[in-house]
Amino acid sequence: MSKDSADSGVRCFFALWPDMETQERIAAAAALVQCGTGARPVPRENYHLTLAFVGEVAVPRLAVLRQIGRDLRAPGFTLTIDAYGYWPESEVLVATARDIPAALAEIWQRLHGALAGHALAQNRKRLRPHATLARKVTQPPVWPAMPTFEWIAREFSLVRSDLGSTQSVYTVVDSWPLLDESSKA
Numbered sequence: 521m522s523k524d525s526a527d528s529g530v531r532c533f534f535a536l537w538p539d540m541e542t543q544e545r546i547a548a549a550a551a552l553v554q555c556g557t558g559a560r561p562v563p564r565e566n567y568h569l570t571l572a573f574v575g576e577v578a579v580p581r582l583a584v585l586r587q588i589g590r591d592l593r594a595p596g597f598t599l600t601i602d603a604y605g606y607w608p609e610s611e612v613l614v615a616t617a618r619d620i621p622a623a624l625a626e627i628w629q630r631l632h633g634a635l636a637g638h639a640l641a642q643n644r645k646r647l648r649p650h651a652t653l654a655r656k657v658t659q660p661p662v663w664p665a666m667p668t669f670e671w672i673a674r675e676f677s678l679v680r681s682d683l684g685s686t687q688s689v690y691t692v693v694d695s696w697p698l699l700d701e702s703s704k705a
């Protein structure tokens with residue numbers, strides 16, 4: 521039976537998906553941290569920054585999510601990734617941004633608003649922009665200064681998550697451009 525049969529669900533989320541250069545920068549930052557026994561580094565092809573987690577939806581609802589993505593006209597922005605973080609409650613090592621650009625807060629707000637309008641909202645957590653670098657990190661890792669880099673967000677994506685044998689397998693379903701930063705009013 522197809523994994524997309526109408527009675528099965530699809531786990532998905534909206535995210536910033538890094539271009540190759542940004543992916544390299546994230547990988548370079550991840551490589552500097554020793555996470556200890558049992559930690560599971562996130563494969564570089566899985567790096568992303570979640571904008572809005574949707575969770576499991578019935579396959580026909582994917583059309584609604586694509587419509588939300590299509591309809592959103594939001595400005596692009598540059599995010600400065602400048603810190604490591606260890607979140608013991610979820611046992612993850614993350615790369616984070618100390619400053620949240622207004623345009624990121626705006627797209628986060630608007631996506632959650634649109635999802636709520638379609639009764640697709642999940643428990644909205646506060647915005648903590650991050651890319652997860654490793655999971656199952658049970659001890660606070662020791663890290664050097666973060667090699668700060670800029671993540672230029674020019675588009676955002678709808679992504680589906682499937683269970684792989686050891687890691688989630690993410691597939692970009694669709695992407696939409698963010699408006700040119702220089703064209704902001």
Ligand code: 2AM
Pocket residue numbers: 533568569570572573612642643645651652681
């Ligand atoms: P994480 O990287 O911090 O674990 C796919 O699972 C993506 O959605 C991951 O980036 C994950 O964040 C995020 N995610 C998973 N469950 C979530 C939830 N309940 N609320 C918000 N984000 C979630």
